Amino acid sequence: xxPGAPNIKRQLVPCLLLLPAVTVTVLFLVLPLFYLVMxxxxxxxxxxxxxRFTLENYRELFSRYQMVLRTTVFLAFASALVxxxxxxxxxxxxxxxxxYKDLARALMVFPLFGGLYxxxxxxxxxxxxxxxxxxLEKLGIPVLALLYSKTSVVLGMAILTFPFMVANIMTALQxxxxxxxxxxxxxxxxxxxxxxxxTLPLTRSGMVxxxxxxxxxxxGAYEIPLFLGSQAEQQVVSIKMYQQALxxxxxxxxxxxxxxxMVLSFSVTYLxxxxxxxxxx
Amino acid sequence: MKFLEVRPQAVDRGxxxxxxxxxxxRPSALFPWILDGLAYLYILAGLLVFIxxxxxxxxxxxxxxxxxxxxTLANYRYVFGSFVDSLLLxxxxxxxxxxxxxxxxxxxxxxxxxxxxxxxxFILTLLNxxxxxxxxxxxxxLILIYHFTYGLYNSFLGLCFGMIVGTFPLMLLPVMVALKxxxxxxxxxxxxxxxxxxxxxxxxxxxxxxxxxxxxIILNFVIVWNxxxxxxxxxxxxxxxxxxxxxxxxxWFGYQNTTAALAATLQIISFLALILYFKLFGxxxxxxxxx
Numbered sequence: 001x002x003p004g005a006p007n008i009k010r011q012l013v014p015c016l017l018l019l020p021a022v023t024v025t026v027l028f029l030v031l032p033l034f035y036l037v038m039x040x041x042x043x044x045x046x047x048x049x050x051x052r053f054t055l056e057n058y059r060e061l062f063s064r065y066q067m068v069l070r071t072t073v074f075l076a077f078a079s080a081l082v083x084x085x086x087x088x089x090x091x092x093x094x095x096x097x098x099x100y101k102d103l104a105r106a107l108m109v110f111p112l113f114g115g116l117y118x119x120x121x122x123x124x125x126x127x128x129x130x131x132x133x134x135x136l137e138k139l140g141i142p143v144l145a146l147l148y149s150k151t152s153v154v155l156g157m158a159i160l161t162f163p164f165m166v167a168n169i170m171t172a173l174q175x176x177x178x179x180x181x182x183x184x185x186x187x188x189x190x191x192x193x194x195x196x197x198x199t200l201p202l203t204r205s206g207m208v209x210x211x212x213x214x215x216x217x218x219x220g221a222y223e224i225p226l227f228l229g230s231q232a233e234q235q236v237v238s239i240k241m242y243q244q245a246l247x248x249x250x251x252x253x254x255x256x257x258x259x260x261x262m263v264l265s266f267s268v269t270y271l272x273x274x275x276x277x278x279x280x281x
Numbered sequence: 282m283k284f285l286e287v288r289p290q291a292v293d294r295g296x297x298x299x300x301x302x303x304x305x306x307r308p309s310a311l312f313p314w315i316l317d318g319l320a321y322l323y324i325l326a327g328l329l330v331f332i333x334x335x336x337x338x339x340x341x342x343x344x345x346x347x348x349x350x351x352x353t354l355a356n357y358r359y360v361f362g363s364f365v366d367s368l369l370l371x372x373x374x375x376x377x378x379x380x381x382x383x384x385x386x387x388x389x390x391x392x393x394x395x396x397x398x399x400x401x402x403f404i405l406t407l408l409n410x411x412x413x414x415x416x417x418x419x420x421x422x423l424i425l426i427y428h429f430t431y432g433l434y435n436s437f438l439g440l441c442f443g444m445i446v447g448t449f450p451l452m453l454l455p456v457m458v459a460l461k462x463x464x465x466x467x468x469x470x471x472x473x474x475x476x477x478x479x480x481x482x483x484x485x486x487x488x489x490x491x492x493x494x495x496x497x498i499i500l501n502f503v504i505v506w507n508x509x510x511x512x513x514x515x516x517x518x519x520x521x522x523x524x525x526x527x528x529x530x531x532x533w534f535g536y537q538n539t540t541a542a543l544a545a546t547l548q549i550i551s552f553l554a555l556i557l558y559f560k561l562f563g564x565x566x567x568x569x570x571x572x
Contacts, residue, residue: 010396017392020385021408021449028446029411032422039425090327093320106556107328110335113551114507116524117544121334123536124341131337159330220415222510227531238417238510245421246514258421262414269413 036262039255057256065240065253069260072236075150075225076218079157083165083214084207086158091169092199108163115160119227122156123147126228148230156224161214168213172206173199205275212272216265237261335548342542356542364543367526374437374522375505378444379498382452385445386497387487390456412450419447420514427515435517443515444505451504452497459493460486492562499558503551523547 043052061069094104111118125132126147133143146152176199184194222238237257244254342357344350360368392398393405411419423443424434433439467489471481509524516525523543530540 011398014392014396014398017388017396018404021389021453022404024385024442024446024449025407025411028423028426028442029414029419030407032426033414033418035425035430036418036422086327089320089323093324097317097320098324102559104324104328106559107331109552109555110331110548113503113548114509114524116509116527117338117507117548118334120527120531120536120541120544121336121338124337124541125333131340132333159334162327162331216415220417220510222417222513223528241417241421242513245424251425254421255425258418262418265415265418266413 033262036255036258039251040259042252054252057252060253061256061260065257068235068237068240068257071233072219072238072261073264075153075157075233075236076215076221078150078154079161079218080165080211080214082154082158083162084211087162087165087210088169088207090162091166091173094166095170095173108166111160112163115156115221115223118160119156119223122152122159122228126152148228148233150229150233152228153225153233156228157218157221158214160221160224161217164213164217165210168206168210169203172203172209176202209272209275212268212275216268216272219261219265219268335545338541338548339545341538342545344538346538356539357546359539360542360546364523364526364539367521367523367543368546370520371506371523374440374444375502377437377441378448378505379501381441381445382449382501383494383498385449386452386456387490387494390453390460391482391486394457394460408453409450411446411448416447416508416510417514419443420511423511424514434515435519437520440512440516440520440522443511444508447508447511448501448504452501455493455496455500456490457493459490459496462493463489496558496562499554499561503554503558506554507547507551 040057041053041055043054043056094101098104124130127133128144128147136143136146180198180202181194184198189197220238221236222242225233225236226239237260241254241257241261244250244257343352343354345353345355389408393401420443423439423446427434427439431439433442463486467485468481471485472478476484507524508522509528512522512525513528516522521529524547527540527544527547530537530543534540
């Protein structure tokens with residue numbers, strides 16, 4: 001072989017090894033997503049027969065389905081906010097004061113098994129004559145209005161994504177150099193001052209990353225609004241997508257709805273990866 | 282001012298009274314204790330919220346129907362009676378998916394860790410895209426392409442591939458971590474002693490990657506076992522996996538105690554798998570990833 005000629009064999013081996021993984025990704029992810037994009041620009045279900053390209057789906061999306069988009073974003077935003085407000089103290093106490101971290105981590109996997117079981121369990125909890133109702137009544141929470149309401153949906157979504165928020169914030173807390181806190185202490189700052197002037201600003205990136213992650217995750221929520229929400233909360237993108245595609249066979253509109261979720265959630269994921277700085281690989 | 286100093290030796294010998302040592306008891310000294318107590322309560326309340334949905338499912342699954350419920354195990358007879366087909370299908374799908382994932386992931390991880398080539402970063406990003414695409418997008422894209430191009434709708438293979446594309450990045454990560462942590466001296470020794478590259482891989486590298494691979498298997502199993510949204514789209518009427526069965530039962534018959542039993546069984550199996558994972562590997566192969 002001539003010196004300097006490209007070593008075909010050296011390049012060939014990794015290519016062959018990567019072939020199955022790349023093939024599966026292209027066939028079952030890249031192509032479907034490409035179809036989805038194309039389909040959102042075709043009328044009804046004409047994509048596979050005689051393609052009639054149109055922007056009608058997007059016009060409908062921003063007129064008739066504007067409310068659906070708004071509800072989806074609102075629910076995701078509200079649940080992410082609840083996560084942030086309740087999750088920060090949780091992560092902080094867990095990191096600094098709670099000795100049984102393994103126990104906490106073991107119990108926190110339950111929401112991660114999926115929204116289906118969570119919605120199922122929460123239905124029993126929120127039931128007007130359920131297990132929890134005597135406790136809730138004592139606390140002054142209107143039990144009758146709890147199930148099938150905005151509150152139950154937001155709470156369900158918040159519980160579902162709570163572990164992501166806690167993981168992000170705990171990683172950020174772990175990454176703080178303890179020297180900074182010691183310096184503040186030596187200079188005579190009180191505990192509150194240290195928390196608000198040192199700890200909180202240094203975990204800002206973790207908070208943003210966690211917030212975005214919870215928000216992006218809940219954009220595609222399906223089971224929780226379906227099982228815990230009333231008619232108003234069931235007007236979310238994923239449920240509408242399912243109905244349009246599998247019940248009405250209106251693939252164009254369904255694909256356009258999917259595009260909205262995709263664009264939103266990919267940009268949110270990109271931002272959260274930028275902010276988390278490798279906290280979540 | 283020297284006489285004001287309290288020397289430690291003096292305290293030990295009891296020459297200085299205890300009161301002098303501590304000084305006045307400030308009210309703020311109690312404060313950390315109160316704060317600690319509140320923090321404990323807050324965390325315990327949070328953990329209670331996490332397990333309560335499961336706990337109440339379990340509780341209802343142990344009750345009989347009717348006005349005055351009694352404790353019973355009869356609901357679980359349904360789980361292993363009329364629901365057993367779904368459970369078996371779920372196990373089959375999980376097993377096939379995990380197996381195919383292994384065949385896909387091990388070569389890919391080996392190539393990504395051990396070779397240098399152009400476009401490596403791009404490939405790594407491409408392989409991680411499924412992790413970040415919402416399940417609903419995956420589901421709708423897959424059903425369209427299954428219906429009209431591949432003809433895989435309502436088939437076992439289609440179901441498995443839908444699971445594979447969503448879960449193999451989760452397997453890739455622990456296997457790559459295991460391979461990166463592996464010292465190259467063992468492979469070098471084997472090669473020096475005259476073993477061929479294939480023999481070296483199967484006899485040395487693969488066994489040493491064992492923990493990473495089994496970590497990947499457990500994680501993958503839990504995800505596939507509980508996968509619901511993608512399944513809802515791509516599984517036809519003939520392939521009802523266990524989570525889908527829970528969903529269908531709720532939609533058709535409402536909230537039944539027998540369905541609660543199925544949901545509780547599924548969660549218990551997932552939980553045991555994850556406990557096994559943490560016992561065996563801790564969070565070594567997660568690299569900051571939760572779960």
